[in-house]
Amino acid sequence: MTAMDLIRAPAPLAPVERSPGYWALVLKRLSRDKVAMLALLVIVLLVLAAIFAPYIAPADPYKSSMLRRLRPIGTPGYPLGADELGRDMLTRLIYGARLSLLMGITPVFIAFAIGSTIGVAAGYIGGAFNTVVMRTIDVFYAFPSVLLAIALSGALGAGIFSGLLSLTIVFIPPIARIAESVTTQVRKIDYVEAARASGAPGFTIVRVHVLGNVLGPIFVYATSLISVSMILASGLSFLGLGVKPPEPEWGLMLNTLRNAIYVAPWVAALPGAMIFMTSIAFNLLSDGLRSAMDIKA
Amino acid sequence: MSVQETAVQATALRELDSREAPLVRVRDLTVRFKGARDVFAVNGVGFDLPPGRVLGILGESGSGKSVTLKTLLRLLPENRTDIGGTVEVQGRDVLALEGRELADHRGGVVSMIFQDPMLALDPVYTIGEQIAEAVMRHEGLDASAAMKRALEMLERVRIPSPERRLKAYPHEISGGMRQRAMIALALACRPELLLADEPTTALDATVQMQILLLLRDLQKEFGMGVIFVTHDIGVAVEVCDEIAVMYAGEFVETGTVRDVIRDPKHPYTKGLLAANLHGAQKGTRLDAIPGAPPPLDTAPTSCSFAPRCAHVQDRCRAAKPPAAVLGPGRMVRCVLAEGAAAG
Amino acid sequence: MSALVDIAPAPRTAVERPLLEVRQIVKHFPLKGGLFGRTTGTVRAVDGVDFDVMKGETLGIVGESGCGKSTTARLLVDLITPDAGEIAFDGRRLGPDLTLTELRRNVQMVFQDSYASLNPRLTLEDSIAFAPTVHGMKDLDARRLAQELLAKVGLEPKRFAGRYPHEISGGQRQRVNIARALALSPKLVILDEAVSALDKSVEAQVLNLLMDLKAELDLTYVFISHDLNVVRFMSDRVMVMYLGEVAEIGPVEAIYAQPAHPYTRALLGSMPSMDPEKRTEEVVLTGDPPNPINPPSGCRFHTRCAFAEEVCSVKKPSLHVRATRGHLASCHVGTPGSGHSLSELPA
Numbered sequence: 001m002t003a004m005d006l007i008r009a010p011a012p013l014a015p016v017e018r019s020p021g022y023w024a025l026v027l028k029r030l031s032r033d034k035v036a037m038l039a040l041l042v043i044v045l046l047v048l049a050a051i052f053a054p055y056i057a058p059a060d061p062y063k064s065s066m067l068r069r070l071r072p073i074g075t076p077g078y079p080l081g082a083d084e085l086g087r088d089m090l091t092r093l094i095y096g097a098r099l100s101l102l103m104g105i106t107p108v109f110i111a112f113a114i115g116s117t118i119g120v121a122a123g124y125i126g127g128a129f130n131t132v133v134m135r136t137i138d139v140f141y142a143f144p145s146v147l148l149a150i151a152l153s154g155a156l157g158a159g160i161f162s163g164l165l166s167l168t169i170v171f172i173p174p175i176a177r178i179a180e181s182v183t184t185q186v187r188k189i190d191y192v193e194a195a196r197a198s199g200a201p202g203f204t205i206v207r208v209h210v211l212g213n214v215l216g217p218i219f220v221y222a223t224s225l226i227s228v229s230m231i232l233a234s235g236l237s238f239l240g241l242g243v244k245p246p247e248p249e250w251g252l253m254l255n256t257l258r259n260a261i262y263v264a265p266w267v268a269a270l271p272g273a274m275i276f277m278t279s280i281a282f283n284l285l286s287d288g289l290r291s292a293m294d295i296k297a
Numbered sequence: 298m299s300v301q302e303t304a305v306q307a308t309a310l311r312e313l314d315s316r317e318a319p320l321v322r323v324r325d326l327t328v329r330f331k332g333a334r335d336v337f338a339v340n341g342v343g344f345d346l347p348p349g350r351v352l353g354i355l356g357e358s359g360s361g362k363s364v365t366l367k368t369l370l371r372l373l374p375e376n377r378t379d380i381g382g383t384v385e386v387q388g389r390d391v392l393a394l395e396g397r398e399l400a401d402h403r404g405g406v407v408s409m410i411f412q413d414p415m416l417a418l419d420p421v422y423t424i425g426e427q428i429a430e431a432v433m434r435h436e437g438l439d440a441s442a443a444m445k446r447a448l449e450m451l452e453r454v455r456i457p458s459p460e461r462r463l464k465a466y467p468h469e470i471s472g473g474m475r476q477r478a479m480i481a482l483a484l485a486c487r488p489e490l491l492l493a494d495e496p497t498t499a500l501d502a503t504v505q506m507q508i509l510l511l512l513r514d515l516q517k518e519f520g521m522g523v524i525f526v527t528h529d530i531g532v533a534v535e536v537c538d539e540i541a542v543m544y545a546g547e548f549v550e551t552g553t554v555r556d557v558i559r560d561p562k563h564p565y566t567k568g569l570l571a572a573n574l575h576g577a578q579k580g581t582r583l584d585a586i587p588g589a590p591p592p593l594d595t596a597p598t599s600c601s602f603a604p605r606c607a608h609v610q611d612r613c614r615a616a617k618p619p620a621a622v623l624g625p626g627r628m629v630r631c632v633l634a635e636g637a638a639a640g
Numbered sequence: 641m642s643a644l645v646d647i648a649p650a651p652r653t654a655v656e657r658p659l660l661e662v663r664q665i666v667k668h669f670p671l672k673g674g675l676f677g678r679t680t681g682t683v684r685a686v687d688g689v690d691f692d693v694m695k696g697e698t699l700g701i702v703g704e705s706g707c708g709k710s711t712t713a714r715l716l717v718d719l720i721t722p723d724a725g726e727i728a729f730d731g732r733r734l735g736p737d738l739t740l741t742e743l744r745r746n747v748q749m750v751f752q753d754s755y756a757s758l759n760p761r762l763t764l765e766d767s768i769a770f771a772p773t774v775h776g777m778k779d780l781d782a783r784r785l786a787q788e789l790l791a792k793v794g795l796e797p798k799r800f801a802g803r804y805p806h807e808i809s810g811g812q813r814q815r816v817n818i819a820r821a822l823a824l825s826p827k828l829v830i831l832d833e834a835v836s837a838l839d840k841s842v843e844a845q846v847l848n849l850l851m852d853l854k855a856e857l858d859l860t861y862v863f864i865s866h867d868l869n870v871v872r873f874m875s876d877r878v879m880v881m882y883l884g885e886v887a888e889i890g891p892v893e894a895i896y897a898q899p900a901h902p903y904t905r906a907l908l909g910s911m912p913s914m915d916p917e918k919r920t921e922e923v924v925l926t927g928d929p930p931n932p933i934n935p936p937s938g939c940r941f942h943t944r945c946a947f948a949e950e951v952c953s954v955k956k957p958s959l960h961v962r963a964t965r966g967h968l969a970s971c972h973v974g975t976p977g978s979g980h981s982l983s984e985l986p987a
Contacts, residue, residue: 013783201774473927
């Protein structure tokens with residue numbers, strides 16, 4: 001600090017009236033959306049169940065019993081029945097939330113980080129850089145996501161990590177494409193032009209003026225992918241490419257109970273119902289977020 | 298506005314031409330948009346338009362001028378709007394029209410031209426097809442007669458090489474030409490009343506004047522009544538016989554173009570004329586109206602212009618000023634004009 | 641003296657030096673089309689434009705859509721990089737003598753769309769403080785400056801500093817945009833249709849503000865508008881553009897009273913008369929302005945000009961001095977030796 005700065009040591013600024021910011025408004029609107037709040041409640045309960053599984057699960061998820069195989073729902077001691085190896089279904093469904101949510105959410109978030117970076121950079125820089133990056137992305141995008149996930153997992157070998165990795169790779173192209181198109185639109189708006197005219201470096205413009213206006217829409221799109229990711233992850237496990245037995249994971253459970261569909265149909269359907277409910281919850285939350293963010297001036 | 302006042306105002310307008318029944322008769326028109334926040338867009342508008350006259354509604358954005366116009370064609374979304382008062386065209390209650398009658402009313406008796414011709418023109422049909430289709434629907438002409446009418450219309454709006462344009466799609470012709478094509482479409486069924494919603498606002502200066510002169514000529518040729526909505530005083534002077542200045546959903550001043558331009562009475566009209574900068578002295582500060590129009594989330598109970606008015610009095614804030622009638626068709630809704638009205 | 645070759649000198653006294661000099665500036669946009677994005681045409685948006693802006697004056701630029709006035713504005717602050725030509729600010733040429741950052745500190749711009757010009761996620765204070773922060777001002781100082789500027793453009797800081805753009809009216813937003821443009825203490829402000837989207841009553845308030853600020857801060861304006869009344873009121877000199885070229889430039893009185901270019905006459909003739917007794921009776925020009933993609937040969941106006949002769953479609957006219965000092969028009973009529981039958985007559 002120089003002497004000059006000390007001499008005109010600034011008096012603190014008078015307080016000004018502040019309006020709630022954009023995200024405060026979005027949260028307020030979201031909190032009034034009953035459907036979205038119900039979906040959020042379901043998700044929060046699932047996450048809590050996954051975190052505190054050892055404390056709330058009534059039994060050991062791995063302990064099998066040949067005597068109690070495929071008990072129906074409502075059997076004393078087995079509120080949701082038992083699976084084909086006599087393990088408690090309720091316990092395994094609770095523990096299954098851990099892996100299923102991990103496999104559903106993590107790839108989307110990693111892909112959100114990577115895809116947004118690629119898309120925003122391509123969108124803001126534009127020109128030949130954009131063309132090269134986006135055409136490369138298009139090559140990946142050309143494969144159906146299920147096929148791409150199966151092919152990558154198959155090549156990487158079964159396992160949680162390879163499942164996560166392949167799903168992440170699957171979701172980068174769609175997120176990058178959305179990010180690129182939103183950024184290209186924002187880049188042409190006058191406030192970005194005005195920031196350029198003020199002599200701000202590109203990185204600062206992206207940080208202050210672009211990200212705040214593009215991350216929201218990209219995030220909404222990403223949350224809508226969580227349900228897809230959960231179903232794909234379950235699909236990989238079902239095919240024996242993701243999580244390996246005896247780990248509890250909804251997709252894998254669905255696979256192993258497949259043969260019991262005529263013996264204990266309700267028990268066999270439970271993992272599918274969980275996958276269905278969870279993905280619906282994420283989709284409804286995503287829709288609620290989308291409409292909450294659509295604030296008209 | 299009370300019913301009597303509207304009647305006084307309307308009587309004044311009617312005296313302009315008492316021999317003929319009015320083409321348009323509007324009484325105490327109110328339009329309210331319902332929603333998260335209600336908007337009282339039109340708050341008691343009344344006027345008569347004799348056949349063959351041109352009324353300009355002059356106002357700024359949000360003044361309710363376009364809403365008033367759309368009511369005459371029932372173009373407002375029915376489930377979100379409350380419309381009160383009466384609107385009659387050729388003695389028929391427009392607000393009560395249903396089905397077939399409404400369809401005949403739209404495009405047959407009354408037609409409309411817009412700022413953006415692409416609102417009126419369908420991009421997938423040629424200009425000729427669209428005009429011919431309208432003629433066939435409203436007048437029951439056969440296809441070849443309708444196409445002949447379309448060609449005639451393009452000639453009358455002075456589109457060069459009309460035979461060729463007949464087969465052109467809207468995107469294939471220039472902006473000014475599209476505006477002409479839209480006018481041809483609107484006039485093809487010889488409407489009694491033409492509604493013009495800022496038809497020249499988006500056009501370049503040289504093209505705007507071409508279209509204005511064309512509209513003036515066509516109005517004389519067809520003898521139709523015209524209601525011309527604009528925010529530009531200069532444009533209104535070029536085409537209108539009478540002007541109604543609209544502010545916050547009300548007519549604040551009406552009269553012949555000459556009276557309103559030469560001798561404005563309402564402070565808002567005076568401010569608008571000064572803001573047009575025609576003949577403004579360079580380097581002097583403009584006599585600008587301060588502030589901004591009211592939000593209209595409640596129905597006005599006092600003079601809406603009072604917060605911005607330099608001549609505001611206590612009674613302006615207490616109650617709505619009465620409509621002072623200064624002569625046939627000459628009305629000013631301002632306490633300052635009261636004395637003149639009495640004399 | 642002038643840093644660049646004098647082509648279109650403004651009227652000047654011995655002490656005057658142009659604040660901004662623009663020489664033969666060119667911008668063409670390739671039109672991409674087809675399967676592989678081949679270039680299918682060129683929009684000749686700005687095609688060799690020369691002018692000076694004198695210190696302390698307001699230069700008005702008028703013309704119809706496609707005439708290149710907005711592209712010219714963007715070229716002046718290098719939002720678009722020119723294909724050719726030179727710009728000098730305060731006697732220093734952009735490139736060799738002057739960096740882009742220095743130019744941008746001195747030349748700021750206000751856009752037409754008040755809403756799009758403000759980042760919806762930033763408070764008004766943050767929007768104004770952004771540029772000073774970028775140029776190294778400390779956060780608190782930048783906020784203080786932002787609040788001072790809000791007060792200067794007539795918006796009470798306490799009420800407005802913490803608000804977002806959607807909460808205020810169009811006129812207020814345009815005031816904020818003006819404050820933002822002033823945050824770097826520029827010498828030249830380019831107003832690109834800055835009042836065109838406003839209602840007339842609000843427009844008058846903003847024009848008053850612009851005049852006050854100009855006097856108070858010793859600013860120079862380039863005032864771009866399609867509204868000839870506003871340009872006449874605001875400008876000291878006026879430049880008329882047609883299809884990417886300068887048709888005429890000169891003192892505002894000369895342009896409005898004795899327009900030398902037939903296009904300027906047509907443009908002025910298209911102004912509504914404002915007199916109910918003397919309405920406009922005939923149009924001076926017919927048809928739409930031609931497309932800047934394939935502009936006419938020779939004089940670009942010859943396709944619509946009443947005085948066009950053969951020479952007009954062959955030979956391109958250049959700016960030539962007219963009766964008043966500093967009044968130049970680019971027309972063969974009244975330009976001695978141009979080959980036009982009216983070349984010797986005062987236009």
